[in-house]
Every structure is written in structure tokens, then in C-alpha cells.
Amino acid sequence: MRKGLFLTMAAVLFGSAGLAWSTDGLRVFTAEGARRMEIAREQPQVPGMVLQTMSGDLEKLGNQPDKVTLIEFIYTTCPTICQSSGGEFAHLRDLLVEKDLPVRMMSVSxxxxxxxxxxxxxxxxxxxxxxxxxxxxxxxxPDLTEMLDFFRVTVIPDNWGGYQHNIAVLLINPEGRFSGVFNTDAYKEITEAVERASR
Amino acid sequence: MTIVLAAGLFALAAITQIWVAADPVIHVLVQFPLLGLSGYLLGRDRFIPGHWVGPALTLAIFFFLFWMLPRSVDEALANWQMHVVKFITLPLGTGLPLALSWKYLPPVLKGFLKAQCITMFGVLGFLYTHAPVRICNSYLVDDQIRLGYGFFYVACGLSIFWTIPVFTGRQTQVRRALQGTHLS
Structure with a gap:
């Protein structure tokens, strides 16, 4: 009886430790939550990938020593949700400009x-x-796969010729580190993070 | 014979691996149960000393909970280590210890666990059909909702499956037992 109780307690401890570990202390239940927490903690250096902007210029990603870069992954043929998140990104731009915050915003396809x-x-x-x-x-x-891997963007084709992906606003701080992932409509949170990172 | 059947179910689960990346219903409601069942069969006719019943049941419950986390489901697709972990822990960490401990459990505890299980599937069904966000990055929103309905069906199915004996088999046993007392 004693022995059974002792072993059960040990199993409970083992199980609780395992669950606590797999949920980062009962804070994270989804892969997206885990992604956000890991990025905030590890703040990986952005690899020097080159993007082509809509004007045809080439620009090194996250190479803005005096300002924060905000990125949102998109695809322009998207009929619904990307248009609304594009609208949200525009609203975010208005808020940031109003606060006079130095930011480089990029919608990246x-x-x-x-x-x-x-x-x-x-x-x-x-x-x-x-x-x-x-x-x-x-x-x-050639950079696409590495870029999606680095930012942990999962893109899966939907059944209508488009895609679904874990859309979010991604923050690269002035030191060139990927340090934040936010919901596209988390304006207050993003503005505060930009203010913190710009200081 | 049981071992062959268990191996067969395991093989079947391995075959469903072809579709798990595209369909969460196949992943969670076909492959997971197949793996669990193959382990369960292995433990059905085996017996353990009494002091191992508690730890075995505890282990089974925790591994079960672990595999109900959306994060685990996603990660089982994202990296191969978790694939291996899935194929080991669902049969040997969930099914097997459950089968080993189940036959020793008092009826009230069995009933409690069954009720918990039905409730949990109901809650998962609600969560997956009503979540305003994508719960798994690897699956489409439509499929997430389909999985939610799947959980509902499982909850309904289990509650029917587990209540039928109350109206048929069990009662007959009780009646027989009562008749026995009258006769003696």
C-alpha cells in the first residue's frame, strides 16, 4: 500500500513535470504560442537576406540600425483575410506615424x-x-524556404488556390534581432514594443 | 494472437501517416486511437503487482493529456523526433499502462474516468469549433472545425457505448444476482 502510494506520487510528479515542460509552465498550449515565447526569449539574429521592394530596389532585411522593422508576410492574390490584415497594417502605420516613431514597415510576399x-x-x-x-x-x-523557416511561418495551401498561414506582425529590433511576434490587430502591444525597442 | 493484432493496428497506424499532414481528423481521431489501441491490446491479458496500478494509470493519463495539447499535434508534424515520440508513447505510454491498470480499478473510479473522458471530448469539440484563431499552424481552419465536430461525435459515441450496458448487460447481472439472493 505504502509502496503503491509512493510510486503513484512519483508518477504524478513525473507527469506534472512533463506537462509543465511541454506547456512552458502551463502558459503555452499551441505551437504558435510556443513560437512567440521562444522568439521573445531567444531573439535570434536575422540572417542577411536581400528583399526586392515594389519599386525594384534591393534592400537587406532588418538592416536599419536606427529603427525598428515590422514585417507582415502576405501574398497579394489573397482575396479575404490578407486584405483585412493589410488594412490592419495600414491602421498600425497611422498610429505609429501619429506617435512619430521611426519604423520601417514591410509587407513581404x-x-x-x-x-x-x-x-x-x-x-x-x-x-x-x-x-x-x-x-x-x-x-x-532561393531564400524563401530559409526565410519562412527563420520566421517560423507555416504556409499551407487551402483548397481554393490560395494559402493559409500563421499571419502576424513580426518585430526586428534596431540591433537586427527578431524579437517579437504579435497579432495583426494588437496595436497597443505593438506600439509599446516599438517604443521599448527604439529607446 | 493478441500480439499479432496489436502489431496489425500499429502497422495500420503507420500507414495512416500518409494522410496525417493533410487531415487532422485522420491524425487525431484515427491514428492516435489506433496507436493507443495497439498498446492496450498488449496489456490486456497481462497482470501487474498491486503497487504498480496507481503509477501505471497516472502515466497513462499524463501521456493522454500530453497528446491532447494542440502544440503536441503540431510538433508531431513539424519535427521527426516528435514523430518517433508519438509512435512510442501512444502505445507504450498510454494504451499499455491503461490496459495494465484498468482491470484493477474500482467501478466508481472507472465511471469517473469515463465521465471525465466524455466531458473532455465535449470541451475539445467546443474549443475546436469555436476558437477564433487557428489552433494548429499545420492545419486549415475548416479542418480544425471538422476535427471539432469529430470530437463531438466521439463524445456522443462514447457516452452511448458506455451507457448501453447500464440498460442491458449490467442490469441483467444485477437482476441475476438479486434473484440469486432470493433463491438462497
């Missing part, structure tokens, strides 16, 4: 084949991205 420069420019025009504060860009095809 993960479908660089379908998204031609023209398509990127159309998307930019639709959301009034000026190309300076906010630009629309695409990676070079």
Missing part, C-alpha cells in the same frame, strides 16, 4: 513567383503604402 513587382505595387497602392515608411517586398526565390 511568400509567393514571389505569382507576386510580380506590379502586383506588389498594386497591393501597396491599395493600402497607401508610400514605399518609404511602409513598402511591399518579396524575397528572392
Amino acid at each position: 511568400f509567393d514571389p513567383v505569382a507576386d510580380t513587382l506590379e502586383a506588389l505595387a498594386d497591393y501597396g497602392a491599395l493600402h497607401e503604402a508610400d514605399g518609404q515608411y511602409w513598402t511591399v517586398a518579396r524575397p528572392q526565390l
Whole structure:
């Protein structure tokens, strides 16, 4: 009886420790939550990938020593949710400009084949991205997989010729570290994070 | 014979691996149960000393909970280590210890665990059909909702499956037992 109780207690401890470990102390239950927590903790250095912006210029990613870079992955042929998240990104731009925060905002396409420069420019025009504060860009095809892996963006084709992906606003701080992942409509949280990182 | 059957179910679970990346229903409601069942069969006719019943049941419950976490489901697709962990812990960490301990459990505890199980599937069903966000990055929102309905069906199925004996088999046993006392 004693022995059984002792062994059961040991199993409970083992099990609780395992569950606590697999949920980061009962805080994270989804892979997306784990991604956000790990990135905030580890703040990995962004590899020097080169993007092509909608104006055709080449720009090194996260190479803005004096400002924060905010990225949102998109694809311009998306009919519904990306348009609304594009709208949210535009609203975020308004808020940041109002606060006079130095930020580089980029909508980055993960479908660089379908998204031609023209398509990127159309998307930019639709959301009034000026190309300076906010630009629309695409990676070079060979970099795409590495880029999605690095930012832990999971893209899966839906059944309608489009994609679903874990859309979020990604923050690269002035030191070039990927240090934050936010919901696209978490304006207050993002603004505060930008303020903190800009200091 | 049981071992052959268990191996067969395990093989079947391995075959479903082809579809798990595309369909969460196949992953969670077909492959997981197949793996668990194959372990359960291995332990059905085996017996353990009394002091191992508690720890075996505890182990089974914790591994079960672990595999109900959306994060675990996602990670079993994202990296191969978790694949291996899945194929080991679902049969040997959940099914086997459950089978080993189940036959020693008092009826009240069995009933409690069954009720908990039904409730949990109901809650999961609600969660997956009503979550405003994508719970698994590896699956489409539509499939997430389909999985939610799947959980509902499992909850309904289990409650029917476990209540039928109350109206048929068990009662007959009780009646027989009562008749026995009258006769003697």
C-alpha cells in the first residue's frame, strides 16, 4: 500500500513535470504560442537576406540600425483575410506615424513567383503604402524556404488556390534581432514594443 | 494472437501517416486511437503487482493529456523526433499502462474516468469549433472545425457505448444476482 502510494506520487510528479515542460509552465498550449515565447526569449539574429521592394530596389532585411522593422508576410492574390490584415497594417502605420516613431514597415510576399513587382505595387497602392515608411517586398526565390523557416511561418495551401498561414506582425529590433511576434490587430502591444525597442 | 493484432493496428497506424499532414481528423481521431489501441491490446491479458496500478494509470493519463495539447499535434508534424515520440508513447505510454491498470480499478473510479473522458471530448469539440484563431499552424481552419465536430461525435459515441450496458448487460447481472439472493 505504502509502496503503491509512493510510486503513484512519483508518477504524478513525473507527469506534472512533463506537462509543465511541454506547456512552458502551463502558459503555452499551441505551437504558435510556443513560437512567440521562444522568439521573445531567444531573439535570434536575422540572417542577411536581400528583399526586392515594389519599386525594384534591393534592400537587406532588418538592416536599419536606427529603427525598428515590422514585417507582415502576405501574398497579394489573397482575396479575404490578407486584405483585412493589410488594412490592419495600414491602421498600425497611422498610429505609429501619429506617435512619430521611426519604423520601417514591410509587407513581404511568400509567393514571389505569382507576386510580380506590379502586383506588389498594386497591393501597396491599395493600402497607401508610400514605399518609404511602409513598402511591399518579396524575397528572392532561393531564400524563401530559409526565410519562412527563420520566421517560423507555416504556409499551407487551402483548397481554393490560395494559402493559409500563421499571419502576424513580426518585430526586428534596431540591433537586427527578431524579437517579437504579435497579432495583426494588437496595436497597443505593438506600439509599446516599438517604443521599448527604439529607446 | 493478441500480439499479432496489436502489431496489425500499429502497422495500420503507420500507414495512416500518409494522410496525417493533410487531415487532422485522420491524425487525431484515427491514428492516435489506433496507436493507443495497439498498446492496450498488449496489456490486456497481462497482470501487474498491486503497487504498480496507481503509477501505471497516472502515466497513462499524463501521456493522454500530453497528446491532447494542440502544440503536441503540431510538433508531431513539424519535427521527426516528435514523430518517433508519438509512435512510442501512444502505445507504450498510454494504451499499455491503461490496459495494465484498468482491470484493477474500482467501478466508481472507472465511471469517473469515463465521465471525465466524455466531458473532455465535449470541451475539445467546443474549443475546436469555436476558437477564433487557428489552433494548429499545420492545419486549415475548416479542418480544425471538422476535427471539432469529430470530437463531438466521439463524445456522443462514447457516452452511448458506455451507457448501453447500464440498460442491458449490467442490469441483467444485477437482476441475476438479486434473484440469486432470493433463491438462497
